[in-house]
Amino acid sequence: MRYLLTFAILSLFLPIRLETSLVLLRPFELLVLLALITGLATGRWRNLAFSAGFLLLLSFLGWDIVSAFSVDRENGLRELLQMSAVGAFAFALAQEARRLETDKAVNILLIGMAMILAYTIAWHVAHGYLIGWKHLYDPRLAFTFVPIALAGLLIFVNRVKRLTLWIVWTGILPLLVLSGERKALLIYLFLTTALLARGRLAAMVPAIAAGFMGLFVLSTMVDNAYVEKQSQTILHPLRMGQYQYLVATGKYAPGDTPSNVQRAFAFTLSRQLISEHPLLGVGTNQFKNIVDTEFSNLPDELRLEIHGEFQRILTENGIIGLCLYILIWLAAWIRLARVVNLALHHGLIGAAQARLLPLVLLVPCAVYVGTEASGTRAFVTLILVSLLPELTRHGLCLSLHKALGRHPTSMRHPRFEGRPLPGSAR
Template structure:
């Protein structure tokens, strides 16, 4: 039951169900997390609580985030305290359940739920007259980003027969991502495709990614739809920044600009100024948006948004201290996961390709997501999953190893951890 509750909690973050209150924004995520916490604490399910390093590393950053929020004002601090309490409770529940969580089944449930949300998103847009550009439902559109990550994880460890079907599904994602106009999802898909095809060999990934951008250029020049053509062309020049001065002065976008590029350009310029003025502790959690609403209220509404990128936002609002605590979680997750995978490779539970690919398939796309998306519960949950990934992987391997010993007491050479190793992955 807890497996389904945790999975539904994650899937609820992609649903357009929310309740605006005077203080916080409530989603089903908070209610499901609370229910999971009550069940775990009242049923005696968690005998002997565990607090691994991956959980403890989250606390300094989350605590600093709340302290920084209270430095702005009490209401802002209380709002952040409630949000951090919800995501902290989710991290606590997931930490206690990691010992008995069946990774394979959990990922399959996530994939099935994402496919349903994807179908709903596409059907809604088509029914409302949007044959392309499926980005008008803010929450459900994020499934375009996370579905490739989930599918890639299954591809990495699936058996030979199942992997053929998954590759067909992987190829079918490409036209959907192009039509959706979700640029970050397309770039993640391109990176994951290169990583999977080259089995995680970095020397081979570079030309593979370059070939992908050449293909992207060809598609952009042959595409008839103006919207898709513009979205593809902006991906070919990812470092281009919009001209927000042009919009502010003339009331219209410069030729070739997109609203998101212009907003990012404005946010980058303002955050650079604020970082130089408050480098160590930042301006305070959520204060960036307050500054925009106060000092730049004359600008168009599409410019007066928050920072789209956690690394930039944390440095701006929480300073060097906050960013250091945040980066520590990512660095620790990478090295701790590498140690777990090295040990699993040594004991023959996974192959070399799987050991190389898992950090690339999960950590790199998640870092790209939080680095380009606005802050919120989804960004914090992504951080929690990244931090706990070594524990989830280690306990998943132990669970499968124990099953293998019970079924074949004299042999553990054929691990069933998320399926068999990729053919040739031991090279």
């Protein structure tokens, strides 16, 4: 079951898809179906577990489906099928959280993403792209999630392996710069700051400022127009593209990128739609329909979906949908803080680990969904966030029992014991 669920996540990084007239199918749906059949047929899930995070997730998914049906029946059916696959994955993960060895699962994910990353770089170099490795849409997301997985390992790894991981961590920086994946580089800089500051916010603020200064110096030293332009967009995140200039002249204004121009157009249109439909929104997937029908004369690179779940949900699902969505994140942060504080109280983890865990896992995920187009990956990220307290609690308990050389008798309501894990640092 561990392999089915982790491979299901890894399949979202593969450029394998089948487009039908109704839905887009990936290996993810098949693997989730196999996991569901295996869990139900073998009796693994006799005692079902429904955490607060899972119930909050169901509330949001339900509102998303209702909002989709408000557009039309075909759109509602399409969203229902997609959310059924997503909900099945959430259900399977919720049941397996009590026995899933998270350290092994993270290792599998990291190895798989590293292989995908190597393939992505090799493909681009072979096709003459020495920089800007973003032409394979699905595999390029590994640039964003490899740093998150590595940072998670760095928190709990013992001192013997820590130096090796730091060498690997330093080595991926030039790859991120050459890839042109701005969100990946931004997440990497934040995680580096958090790890070096050991989660202390007072130390992180000046370190982040120093990191941006270093990025500015890098952008002036590197003699490459693409890298310089990508760095400048990170240094000036609030500067929006001039889509009116593109429409009027047929070319981009100096310093603009297609991504910035599209985001500027989407922000302007969504702001108008939010003011007209504040409570319920225009309906799930309706933003793209409006763009295609009312702005068909615009270039293709502008007629895309909103790149950012918080903005998209407010536009399409209204204030109600956004409140349900944000509630999942707030509950995850509060519940995860309780888990790590309890583990710290019993000496299972150190103070630095307790400070770092919420920052390393939740902040990068929020950055990702806040800057990426909606889809199965964004929903799977939300599922992992909603179940993160359970995965952390049960993972720590399983690791403790493994360190003590015995098997837990019951994982339904695990309790921390007053004995630290090997390698836990204060």
